Amino acid sequence: MDTTKDPTKKLKILIALHIALWALIPCLRGSLPLDSIEAIAWGGIGTWGYDKNPILPGITARFFFEIFGETHFGIYLLSQICLAGGVIYTYAIAREFLDREKSALSAIILQCVLYYGISTTEFNDNVLSLLLWPMFSYYFIISIKRNSPYTWLMCGASAGLNALNKYSCIFLFASAFAYALFTPEGRKIWKYPWMYAGVMLSIAIFLPHFIWLWNYDFCTLEYLSDRSKEIENIGALRFLYSPLRFIAGLTINSLPALFAYFICGLRAKYQKSRIALSDLKLIFFLGILPPLLFSLYGMINGIKLLSAWGTPMCYFLGIILFAFFPYELSKKRSMMIAVSGYAVFAIITLAMLLTILFTDSLRYNMNASDYAGKLDAIWRESVGDDKPLKYVGGTAWWAGHMSVYSHYKPKFTLLLHKKKNPFFDINDIKKNGILLVNWGPEGKNVENELFTNINYETIEIETKNLFGKKRKFKVPYSIIPPSD
Secondary structure (H helix, E strand, O other): OOOOOOOOHHHHHHHHHHHHHHHHHHHHOOOOOHHHHHHHHHOOOOOOEOOOOEOHHHHHHHHHHHHOOOOHHHHHHHHHHHHHHHHHHHHHHHOOOOOHHHHHHHHHHHHHOHHHOHHHHOOOHHHHHHHHHHHHHHHHHHHHHHOOHHHHHHHHHHHHHHHOOOHHHHHHHHHHHHHHHHOHHHHHHHHOHHHHHHHHHHHHHHHHHHHHHHHOOOOOHHHHHHHOOEOOOOHHHHHHHHHHHHHHHHHHHHHHHHHHHHHHOOOOOEOOOOOOHHHHHHHHHHHHHHHHHHHHHHHHHOEOOOHHHHHHHHOOHHHHHHHHOOEOOOHHHHHHHHHHHHHHHHHHHHHHHHHHHHOOOHHHHEOHHHHHHHHHHHHHHHHOOOOOOOEEEEOOOHHHHHHHHOOOOOEEEEOOOOOOOOOOOHHHHHHHOEEEEOOOHHHHHHHHHHOOOOOOEEEEEEEEOOOOOEEEEEEEEEEEOOOO
16 A cells, blocks of 8 residues: 555555444344443433433434344444544544644554454443544634634534533543633633534533433432442552552553554654644643543542543544654554554454354343343233333343333333432332343342332243354243232
């Protein structure tokens, strides 16, 4: 490939391969990943939020699942659209600072970041963030540079969509706000009328979810509290342990990319950065500051920071490397960086294929339609054909599959927990009945608070890999019939 003719050709091919292979190969699985099932299930409850997030991941997953005929392909395609879109926006950001070749390579090298690996086939809020974070940053950057109504409105729209996806975007917004406060270039935006229009648009997009939060006592914070409980038994060190562990997680996930970049630069002549100081400030505030602010948040609160929460925070990595650690980029070195991205892509693709071919794991090869069909038939036999199944309770895995694959499309109630599901009317649940799928001691305790005389029976389901190796599982369930 002659990069002098089209330096983006390697990037275009990699994106095409990504979408084609990573949307099709996972279809060999018998069941969707847990997070994808949960997103589809929550997308069907008809509210502006659910137990842990705003609703955008849910309604997006539900839309793609249904528009593709309730096939798994729609969800895997959605994941790769998010990944590819994020990479394209990263390339567009890089073009504001770098030439075409370095911009393409800064996007290709993201393939060496583990956050862009197999986990991206499991659609969830983190995968959607891979698109939305660089989308916001791109429109913020070009709004500052061009100050047009279109760019400010797109900046506001992308901010609103980020807020409807995952609350951790507040650290990206805080970084952009810090740029607007502490740099001379940033302070100019306060004079731009269309900036305020963009802010109003972002508020308008987020407002329905905020009203929903207000009405339900900000119930999603319960999930955040559960997932980020204080670190115990290490005393004052907890204020340093979690942030350092989080930064270490980001570093480990970025190691293949860092290794590829610096190995390809061995014996190369390092150059002084030619990027303007004003642009270096933008790169710092949008690319480096967000994870630092997130770590500071964990340090101040002494809470656990999960490595997965850093998923969208590495999209600036290639740009940072070329901006702050530039070296003479010969045609050979350019090819070596590109080959590194392709090699990691090939390795991960092969690993994904072999895992799917040989595993007999329930999480990979459960026959979801058969599972839901058996419980649908049991419900009809128990309560009659004239009483549709309106509610199913359990964990995201068992109840979620019923919500997605059942003929009745029942609403999914997570553990029947009042704090996790305050938007469900328990009286309506008792009136219409509910299917309970066993999930363990916590769920049973909640059941006993709401219902009495619960008796479990079991159904048997089977999984098998593509070579015919089978495993059987017994799934406990209980039917609480309608009260009327």
